Amino acid sequence: MLTYSFAEKGSEPLYLYLYRCIKNDIIQGNLKPGERLPSKRAFSKNLGISVITIENAYEQLLSEGYIYSQPKRGYFVSDIKANAIIGKVSITEENVVLSSDKKRYLCDFTSNQTEANLFPFSVWSRLMREELSKDHERLMENPPSGGVLELRFAIAKHLKEFRNMTVSPEQIIIGAGTEYLIGILIQLLGFDKTYAVEDPGYGKVSRIYDSHHTKCIFLPVKDKGIEEGALEKNNVDILHISPSHHYPLGVLMPISKRYEILSWAAGADDRYVIEDEYDSELRLNGKPIPTMYSIDVMNKVIYMNTFTKTLSSTIRISYMVLPEKLLKKYYENLFFYACTVSNFEQYTLARFINEGYFEKHINRMRNYYRKKREHLIEIINGSSIRKKVNIIEEEAGLHFLIEVKSKKSEKQIIADAMENSIRLRALSEFYRDKSLAKEKVFLINYSSASEEELEKAVEVLGNIL
Amino acid sequence: MLTYSFAEKGSEPLYLYLYRCIKNDIIQGNLKPGERLPSKRAFSKNLGISVITIENAYEQLLSEGYIYSQPKRGYFVSDIKANAIIGKVSITEENVVLSSDKKRYLCDFTSNQTEANLFPFSVWSRLMREELSKDHERLMENPPSGGVLELRFAIAKHLKEFRNMTVSPEQIIIGAGTEYLIGILIQLLGFDKTYAVEDPGYGKVSRIYDSHHTKCIFLPVKDKGIEEGALEKNNVDILHISPSHHYPLGVLMPISKRYEILSWAAGADDRYVIEDEYDSELRLNGKPIPTMYSIDVMNKVIYMNTFTKTLSSTIRISYMVLPEKLLKKYYENLFFYACTVSNFEQYTLARFINEGYFEKHINRMRNYYRKKREHLIEIINGSSIRKKVNIIEEEAGLHFLIEVKSKKSEKQIIADAMENSIRLRALSEFYRDKSLAKEKVFLINYSSASEEELEKAVEVLGNIL
Numbered sequence: 001m002l003t004y005s006f007a008e009k010g011s012e013p014l015y016l017y018l019y020r021c022i023k024n025d026i027i028q029g030n031l032k033p034g035e036r037l038p039s040k041r042a043f044s045k046n047l048g049i050s051v052i053t054i055e056n057a058y059e060q061l062l063s064e065g066y067i068y069s070q071p072k073r074g075y076f077v078s079d080i081k082a083n084a085i086i087g088k089v090s091i092t093e094e095n096v097v098l099s100s101d102k103k104r105y106l107c108d109f110t111s112n113q114t115e116a117n118l119f120p121f122s123v124w125s126r127l128m129r130e131e132l133s134k135d136h137e138r139l140m141e142n143p144p145s146g147g148v149l150e151l152r153f154a155i156a157k158h159l160k161e162f163r164n165m166t167v168s169p170e171q172i173i174i175g176a177g178t179e180y181l182i183g184i185l186i187q188l189l190g191f192d193k194t195y196a197v198e199d200p201g202y203g204k205v206s207r208i209y210d211s212h213h214t215k216c217i218f219l220p221v222k223d224k225g226i227e228e229g230a231l232e233k234n235n236v237d238i239l240h241i242s243p244s245h246h247y248p249l250g251v252l253m254p255i256s257k258r259y260e261i262l263s264w265a266a267g268a269d270d271r272y273v274i275e276d277e278y279d280s281e282l283r284l285n286g287k288p289i290p291t292m293y294s295i296d297v298m299n300k301v302i303y304m305n306t307f308t309k310t311l312s313s314t315i316r317i318s319y320m321v322l323p324e325k326l327l328k329k330y331y332e333n334l335f336f337y338a339c340t341v342s343n344f345e346q347y348t349l350a351r352f353i354n355e356g357y358f359e360k361h362i363n364r365m366r367n368y369y370r371k372k373r374e375h376l377i378e379i380i381n382g383s384s385i386r387k388k389v390n391i392i393e394e395e396a397g398l399h400f401l402i403e404v405k406s407k408k409s410e411k412q413i414i415a416d417a418m419e420n421s422i423r424l425r426a427l428s429e430f431y432r433d434k435s436l437a438k439e440k441v442f443l444i445n446y447s448s449a450s451e452e453e454l455e456k457a458v459e460v461l462g463n464i465l
Numbered sequence: 466m467l468t469y470s471f472a473e474k475g476s477e478p479l480y481l482y483l484y485r486c487i488k489n490d491i492i493q494g495n496l497k498p499g500e501r502l503p504s505k506r507a508f509s510k511n512l513g514i515s516v517i518t519i520e521n522a523y524e525q526l527l528s529e530g531y532i533y534s535q536p537k538r539g540y541f542v543s544d545i546k547a548n549a550i551i552g553k554v555s556i557t558e559e560n561v562v563l564s565s566d567k568k569r570y571l572c573d574f575t576s577n578q579t580e581a582n583l584f585p586f587s588v589w590s591r592l593m594r595e596e597l598s599k600d601h602e603r604l605m606e607n608p609p610s611g612g613v614l615e616l617r618f619a620i621a622k623h624l625k626e627f628r629n630m631t632v633s634p635e636q637i638i639i640g641a642g643t644e645y646l647i648g649i650l651i652q653l654l655g656f657d658k659t660y661a662v663e664d665p666g667y668g669k670v671s672r673i674y675d676s677h678h679t680k681c682i683f684l685p686v687k688d689k690g691i692e693e694g695a696l697e698k699n700n701v702d703i704l705h706i707s708p709s710h711h712y713p714l715g716v717l718m719p720i721s722k723r724y725e726i727l728s729w730a731a732g733a734d735d736r737y738v739i740e741d742e743y744d745s746e747l748r749l750n751g752k753p754i755p756t757m758y759s760i761d762v763m764n765k766v767i768y769m770n771t772f773t774k775t776l777s778s779t780i781r782i783s784y785m786v787l788p789e790k791l792l793k794k795y796y797e798n799l800f801f802y803a804c805t806v807s808n809f810e811q812y813t814l815a816r817f818i819n820e821g822y823f824e825k826h827i828n829r830m831r832n833y834y835r836k837k838r839e840h841l842i843e844i845i846n847g848s849s850i851r852k853k854v855n856i857i858e859e860e861a862g863l864h865f866l867i868e869v870k871s872k873k874s875e876k877q878i879i880a881d882a883m884e885n886s887i888r889l890r891a892l893s894e895f896y897r898d899k900s901l902a903k904e905k906v907f908l909i910n911y912s913s914a915s916e917e918e919l920e921k922a923v924e925v926l927g928n929i930l
Contacts (some may be wrong), residue, residue: 014823015494020820027614027615027618053485062805087523088714095686099748113605113606113607115605116602116603116605116606117601118603119601119604119605121597121598123602124597125593125594125597125598128590128593128594128597129590129593129594130585132590134591134706136582136584136586138579138585139584139777140578140579140580140581140777140778140779141582141778141779142578142778142779143779149492150492153492176641176645176781176805176806176852177803177805178647179802179803179805180641183648187677191656191677191678204801207801211652211798211799212652212656212677213656232736249635254466260823295702312605312808313605313803314605314606314608314807314808314809315804315806315807315808315809316641316803316804316807317807334674336669336672337666338642338644338647338778338781339781340641340781340805341641341781342779342780342781342807343777343779343780343781343809344779344780344810345807345809345810354485355485356477390478440750445597452715463534
C-alpha cells in the first residue's frame with residue numbers, strides 16, 4: 001500500500017502534507033492514471049493517522065481534479081496529462097501536450113541531451129548559494145540589456161583563452177538561448193533581408209526565420225561548404241552557418257571557403273555572416289582552426305555560442321558577439337529589452353567560469369565522450385553489423401553518421417528500429433531538397449545513451465539490418 | 466593599504482587568488498579607475514607574502530587590462546567601464562555602455578525596482594538547493610515549449626485562488642519576461658495585423674511592436690478606457706491593455722468598458738485582446754473586479770502576468786494564458802521553441818508557489834508598501850509642499866501621480882529636481898500625443914526608495930516648487 005513518511009512534514013497541517021505527497025506522486029507519474037487509491041480506513045491504519053486527515057487530503061485532491069471518485073468503488077487517479085484538470089476547460093487536441101515528448105526508448109539516437117550526471121550539480125549549487133547570500137542589492141539590480149558585467153567579462157576571457165578571439169565585453173549580448181538571440185538579430189538586421197541557411201541543416205534555425213516572416217533560402221552544402229557564387233546568385237544578405245562543425249554532416253569548413261564567404265560579405269554594406277558555434281567546446285579533436293570571427297577584419301561576422309550544450313539544455317544561457325557597427329545599432333534600437341537571463345544564474349555562471357570550473361567541466365565532458373565514442377565504434381566493429389555499416393566520422397562531436405547497406409528501405413529501417421524501441425533519424429530528414437540527400441545514412445547521436453544501452457542498441461540494429 | 470584575507474583561499478595558487486581579489490574589487494568599483502595600487506614591496510610586507518607572488522598577480526591583471534603601469538610610478542586601475550579592456554577592440558561610442566544606468570540618486574521616483582531586502586533570499590536559496598540535490602534526470606530533461614509541468618500547475622492553481630480564473634495548465638506558456646512573450650505573440654497572431662496600445666502607456670510595449678515592424682497605433686485613454694468606436698475606426702486587430710491597473714494613470718477600467726471591448730473583439734475572427742496584468746498582485750486595495758479573461762466567453766482574451774514585479778525584475782519569469790484556438794495554433798507553429806526559463810528556476814518557483822511562500826510574500830509586500838505609501842502621503846501632507854501638490858491616487862499600486870501648482874515649467878521642475886539628485890518623470894512623457902497630456906503631473910514611484918530617502922526628497926521638492 002501507498003506509504004509516506006511524515007518525518008519531513010515540518011509545521012504544516014498533516015492533511016496538507018499528505019495531499020502534497022500524493023499530488024507529487026501523481027504529477028511525477030508514480031501513481032498512474034486510473035490507479036485506485038487506498039480506502040480511507042485502510043490508509044488511515046497503514047499510516048497511523050486519523051480517517052478525517054485522509055478524508056481532508058482526498059477532498060483537496062478531488063477539488064483540484066487530481067483524483068476522481070466512483071460511488072461505492074473509491075478514489076482513482078485522474079489522467080492529468082490527457083485532460084485539463086484545473087477548472088472546466090477541456091482541450092483534447094492531440095498536439096496540445098503538457099509533457100515533453102520524452103518517451104522512454106531503449107536508445108534514442110536523435111536526442112542531443114547530455115547525460116544528467118555529468119552536470120556539476122554540487123559546485124553549481126554551492127556557487128548559487130554563495131551568490132544568493134552575498135550582495136543582495138546587486139542581485140536585485142536590473143543589469144544592462146546585454147547582461148551582467150561580470151559574466152560578459154568572464155565570457156570574453158574564455159573566448160580569448162579557448163578560441164583566441166579578441167572580444168570586448170561590450171560586444172557580448174547574453175540571452176535566454178540561441179533561438180531568442182536569432183529573434184533579436186532579425187530585429188537588428190532587418191525583416192526585409194534575405195537570410196540563407198545550409199542544406200542540410202539544423203531545422204530550428206530556418207523555422208525561426210520563417211516564423212518571423214523573413215525570406216529564408218537554403219543553400220546546398222557541397223565540398224564542406226556552400227557553392228561559390230550561390231550567395232551572389234541568390235541575393236543573400238545574411239548567411240547563417242556553423243563552419244566549425246556542420247550539423248548534421250559534422251564537416252569543418254576549410255579556410256579557403258571561409259575567406260570566400262568573408263570576401264562575399266565585404267562586397268556590400270548590409271551583408272553579414274552569423275557564425276553559429278553550437279558545440280565548438282565539445283568537438284573531440286582539437287584541430288585549431290580559427291573562427292571566422294577572428295579572421296574577419298571587416299566587422300562582418302556575428303559570433304554565436306551557447307552554454308546549453310556544454311552545461312545543460314535546461315539552463316538557457318547563450319550569447320552573441322556583435323561587430324562594432326551592429327553594436328552601435330543594437331544600443332540605439334534594442335537596448336530597451338531587458339536581459340532574458342536571471343541575475344542569479346548569470347552571476348553563478350560568471351563565477352563558474354572565472355574560478356576555472358567551466359574549463360574543468362569541458363575537459364571532463366570531452367574525455368568522457370571521447371571514450372564513449374571510441375567504445376561505441378569498438379562495439380560496432382566487433383558486432384554483426386560491422387560489414388553492413390560504414391561509419392562517417394568527420395570532425396568528431398557528440399554524433400556521427402552511419403551509412404547502411406541493406407535491402408530494406410530507409411523508412412523500413414526506421415520503423416523496424418522504432419518497433420524495437422530505438423529511435424533513429426535519417427540524414428535525409430535534415431535536407432530541404434531531398435534530391436541532394438544520400439539514402440540510408442543515419443544520425444548516431446550517442447550523447448544521452450548509456451554504454452549499456454548502446455551495446456543493446458547495436459545488437460538490435462544488427463538483427464534489423 | 467589594500468588588505469585581503471587568505472582564509473578562504475582554498476587550493477588555488479596564492480597569486481591567482483590575489484589576482485581574483487583585486488580583479489573583483491576593480492569590477493565592483495571598490496578600486497576606482499586611476500587609483501594607484503600598492504607598490505609590490507609594500508604590498509608584500511603588508512600581506513606577509515612574497516614579492517614574486519604580488520608580481521605574478523599584477524602581471525596577470527596587466528595582461529588582461531584590469532590595470533596599467535606607468536614607468537617609475539607604479540600600477541594603476543584601468544577604467545574598465547569606459548574602455549574595452551580585453552583585447553584591442555576599442556569602442557568609445559557614448560551609448561555603448563557596459564554598466565546599467567544606475568546612477569545613485571538621493572531618490573529615484575522613476576524606478577520601478579522593489580527593495581532588494583524584500584526578496585525572500587533564504588527561502589529561495591533553500592528551495593533552489595533542495596531542488597538541485599533532488600531529481601537530476603528531471604532537471605536536465607528538456608521541458609515542453611510552454612514550461613515545466615509543475616510550474617504550470619502551480620500557476621493555474623494560483624490564478625484560481627487569487628483571480629478566480631479557470632485556466633488549464635496547457636494554456637499557460639512560460640517565458641523569460643513579458644517582452645519575450647510579446648515577440649512570441651506577434652509570431653502567433655501575425656506580423657500583418659494592426660496592434661493598438663493605450664496612450665498614455667508603458668513605452669516598452671509599443672517599442673516591441675515597432676521593433677517587429679508591425680503596425681502599432683495609439684488610442685487615447687479617456688474616462689478610464691479607450692473611446693468607444695476607436696477600435697472599429699482604426700481597423701484594430703489586436704488590443705493590448707492593462708485594464709486592472711493602467712500604467713501610469715493607475716485607473717481601473719470599469720466593467721462596462723470591458724464588455725464594450727469584448728463585444729468589439731467578438732466581431733471578427735482575428736481580433737484579440739491582450740490583457741497585461743503587470744502588477745495585479747501588488748494592487749494595494751483588493752477591489753475584486755474580475756479579469757477580462759474571466760468574463761470572456763468567446764476565447765478572445767490572452768492573459769499575461771509576470772513574476773518580475775512580485776519577486777524581482779532580475780528573475781525573468783513571466784507567463785501568458787492562451788485561449789483554446791490560439792493554443793492549437795501555438796502548438797502547431799511555435800512548439801519548436803525551447804522554453805526560455807531555466808529548469809532550476811522553474812522548479813524552484815513551482816515549489817515556492819505550491820508551499821505557500823508566494824502568497825505569504827505577496828501579503829508581506831502589500832503590507833509593506835501600503836504602510837510606505839501611507840507614510841509618504843503623511844509626509845507630503847505634513848510638509849511645506851502640501852498646498853502645492855494634489856495627490857492623484859486612483860487604484861493604489863506601487864506608484865501614484867502628483868499634480869503640481871508652480872510657476873516653474875515642467876521641464877524646469879525636472880531639471881531642478883535632478884540638480885538636487887532627485888529623478889522625476891512627467892506624465893506627459895508617457896503620451897505619444899502630447900496634446901492629451903495634463904501639464905505638471907509627475908509620477909511618484911516609491912517602490913525603490915527607503916522611507917528616509919522619501920522624507921528628504923519631499924523636503925527638497927518643497928524647496929524647489
